[in-house]
Amino acid sequence: xxxxxxxxxxxxxxxxxxxxxxxxxxxxxxxxxxxxxxxxxxxxxxxxxxxxxxxxxxxxxxxxxxxxxxxxxxxxxxxxxxxxxxxxxxxxxxxxxxxxxxxxxxxxxxxxxxxxxx
Numbered sequence: 802x803x804x805x806x807x808x809x810x811x812x813x814x815x816x817x818x819x820x821x822x823x824x825x826x827x828x829x830x831x832x833x834x835x836x837x838x839x840x841x842x843x844x845x846x847x848x849x850x851x852x853x854x855x856x857x858x859x860x861x862x863x864x865x866x867x868x869x870x871x872x873x874x875x876x877x878x879x880x881x882x883x884x885x886x887x888x889x890x891x892x893x894x895x896x897x898x899x900x901x902x903x904x905x906x907x908x909x910x911x912x913x914x915x916x917x918x919x
Contacts, residue, residue: 841872841874842869842872842874842875842876842879843879845865845866845868845869846865846866846869846879846882846883846886848862848865849861849862849863849865849866849869849883849886849887849890850862850882850886852865853886853889853890853893859890859893859894860894862886862890862893863887863890863891863894866883866886866887866890867887869883870883870884870887884903884904884906885904887903888900888901888903888904891903
């Protein structure tokens with residue numbers, strides 16, 4: 802009886818694998834290309850943020866963030882995160898004016914610095 806249940810289990814697994822092989826899982830080339838570009842931007846931002854968190858090379862972080870910001874595929878969320886991180890990199894490089902100017906580039910109203918009123 803044990804052999805019979807092992808045989809049934811093996812057949813069930815083989816059948817499942819065979820069925821899975823029949824399912825089309827191919828991703829359209831356009832989607833793959835966009836995902837690769839997006840992940841490339843996110844990766845650059847992540848690498849730069851890690852450099853800054855660990856007290857690493859702020860110049861390298863600045864370069865990575867500028868590349869990410871220059872990429873046409875960057876999302877709004879990634880852009881805002883990169884701007885904030887670039888401001889931190891500039892501050893680490895003793896460029897306080899540049900860091901403040903970078904923060905002024907943010908375009909999301911709730912993130913913008915308050916402006917003096919009339």
